[in-house]
Amino acid sequence: MGTAEVPQDPQRVVVLDTGELDSALALGVTPVGTVHADGATGPQSYLADQAKNIEEVGTIQNPNLEAIAALKPDLILSNSVRHKDIYEQLRGIAPTVFAETVGKAWKENFRLAGAALGKSDEAERVLGEYEAKAQALGPRFGTPGSVEVSMVRFMANGVRVYGEGSFIGTILNDVGFARPQIARTEETFVQVSPEQLSSADGDLLFYAGYGQDGASKQAELAAGPLWQRLGAVSRGDAHPVSDDLWYLGIGPLAANRVLDDLARYASAA
Template sequence: MNRRITATALALACAVALAACGSDSDDSDSSDSGNGSGDGATRTVETAMGPVEVPENPQRVVVLDTAELDTVITLGVVPVGAVQADATQEFLDYLPADQLADIEVVGNIAAPNLETIDRLDPDLIIGSKVRDEERYDELSAIAPTVFSETVGAPWKENFLMHAEALGKSDEAEEVVAAYEAHAAEVTEALGGAEAAADIEVTMLRFIEGGNTRLYGRDNYIGSILTDIGVGRPAITDEATDGFAVEISPEQIDQADADVIYYASYGDPEASGEQGAVGGPLWEDLTAVQEDRAFPVNDQLWYLGIGYTAAHQILDEITETLT
């Protein structure tokens, strides 16, 4: 699908390019062994685990979740190691392949391989307490480790913390501003705030090995929909902790809305997507009857949890709804 290139998307690209240019010499050293920002200078970052001293200019970064991978790439930093999601066994497929090619796999989410991480000799590890609290001491013995409290809903706050740890706070401000401008563009493209609010959007995710989810507001994709001001169906308010409502295949009618975006975590056959989509209950949904049910990339819409993903999502929303 060809995406509309917006001015704000170009602004993000410029911000990332500036970040990369500002660290060209750093990148050239990133394959060298040994921790180091060169002069040994450090600064303190406030994290979910307390204050952490990090290198002023970290060179060898390991990330322990998909959101953190989106973050570092967005800020022009290519990590030496990263985890993968269980169901994908690959890095995020919407990120530039050339920037992912030399990243070493260091395990799966919430199951990092500490020996591999140690061998990579990082000078900064970025992750979250909710995923790896029990491994924090071991990780900290390898390198300064910066954890956010949790993942998903607080993705914007996490981004700023991780940017601070990377020494990229100025670049992060540019990224945030570009996203906010892009979101405002999408609202206008939908006819303005009032028109956008009249469009009810369901986020439907089929889960291999789990129940199907109707996503609420307190998560990554929910926050993006809030930022552009679209409406959500009433069932959204029943989401547990604001996160999601879990349904069975026989309850797919509860996904009814003006628009449905749907994806599968894992194999579509094993997740239940193939059995549900096209079935009699599916065909009765308003969005389906009006040709406004759209399959989307699970890695982009649900796993990326970052600003590079967010820009691409905003472009896809504009394409499908205008």
């Protein structure tokens, strides 16, 4: 969004998306304010302990500008996808740094947060350790390039199959997994109907529901014949995962935790 002059060592940071919260905490910075995902009641569950004393300033879609200003921040971190329309208002409160996009670009966004927080070297160290961990995990699945991993997310309005152009897609790629044909796209996700669920099959399938409505949709479809006919389901190779972590995390702490989760299924492939 242009140039921002930020303090050399910002002390009162407000973050306005899940990726920025993850990134700040990964760099050892505890923000004074954060938002939570719409439909959630607080920060992502995997960050509950680290974020328990952070002031909440609304939701991702509706940040509370008055609450943000009351915290007297010296830096605000977010991204253009979520908050481009209120950039000028945020900039009027404190120096504001926006990433251009979300999801697949999480590593670049983490580096940007590192630069804004004066912790670029630390950001590179964290990313290097993550990438080494991902590369070491792949051989535990034999030949990961021959293992198709499918990512399914149940939403209130339907079912999504997540593609290569997503946060979770980058992690699977870093490990070296293959993807089902429908997921071989730079799009974040492909919306499918219940009748198209067969296209979401894989050697391994991981699924989650977003919020209570997504969980209800998951329960409804998972009990039906279309889901039960999937090869991964019938073999016992379909596994529920944390939506907070695998889909909402979008940062290095989440990425490392996803690798830990994946390691549990190495013997299943």
